[in-house]
Amino acid sequence: MSFTVAIDGPAAAGKGTISKGVAAHFGFAHLDTGLLYRAVGRRTLQGDEPVAAARALTAEELEQGDLRTAEIAQAASKVAVIPDVRAALVDFQRAFARRAGGAVLDGRDIGTVICPEAEVKLFVTASAEVRAERRFLELSAKGADVTREQVLADVRERDARDSERSTAPMKPADDAVLLDTSDLSIQDALSHAIGQIEKAKPATL
Numbered sequence: 045m046s047f048t049v050a051i052d053g054p055a056a057a058g059k060g061t062i063s064k065g066v067a068a069h070f071g072f073a074h075l076d077t078g079l080l081y082r083a084v085g086r087r088t089l090q091g092d093e094p095v096a097a098a099r100a101l102t103a104e105e106l107e108q109g110d111l112r113t114a115e116i117a118q119a120a121s122k123v124a125v126i127p128d129v130r131a132a133l134v135d136f137q138r139a140f141a142r143r144a145g146g147a148v149l150d151g152r153d154i155g156t157v158i159c160p161e162a163e164v165k166l167f168v169t170a171s172a173e174v175r176a177e178r179r180f181l182e183l184s185a186k187g188a189d190v191t192r193e194q195v196l197a198d199v200r201e202r203d204a205r206d207s208e209r210s211t212a213p214m215k216p217a218d219d220a221v222l223l224d225t226s227d228l229s230i231q232d233a234l235s236h237a238i239g240q241i242e243k244a245k246p247a248t249l
């Protein structure tokens with residue numbers, strides 16, 4: 045039996061942490077769809093043409109090297125604007141969503157475009173300042189040479205590009221539950237998400 049949880053929202057709102065926590069709690073599979081765009085973005089930084097890169101993408105590439113750098117994030121956001129890049133990644137995401145045993149997908153357009161029939165849709169947000177601070181701490185902990193100001197500017201630039209693009213812009217689905225994590229601990233945010241899923245999950249799963 046399939047059961048899909050769609051978790052969308054802007055960068056560093058807590059989607060990744062919530063998605064991993066939910067997947068671990070319920071024993072669901074988890075796909076961070078941002079990694080697909082990041083892997084395509086990384087290929088373009090190496091000189092590949094974006095649509096060809098998206099069509100040739102392999103699951104193994106998602107595991108190789110560090111895709112979570114600021115440079116790759118920007119490249120990902122740029123290739124994500126191209127409709128043919130997005131189209132090339134749809135089937136993989138939908139097949140993942142419908143696998144037996146439950147799946148959590150996090151991204152920008154999961155509840156609106158990839159899985160409009162998802163049984164649970166959450167849209168996780170937080171203020172740009174809070175998100176930039178979280179991302180700054182994350183990148184600094186990895187030794188990246190960044191300033192708070194740079195990270196905030198980066199977050200704002202990516203928000204604008206992701207929400208203003210014409211194909212599959214980042215926005216909550218009409219039936220998504222909004223979860224603002226600005227003033228929530230990770231544990232509280234996760235408990236809230238788990239509560240929403242408990243309400244929708246069939247007892248047999």
Ligand code: DC
Pocket residue numbers: 055056077078079081082117120121124150151152153154202206
């Ligand atoms: O979630 P992330 O920060 O790893 O995503 C990187 C970029 O990929 C993001 O800025 C926009 C794009 N993206 C997208 O357009 N659609 C998704 N479902 C996931 C990510």
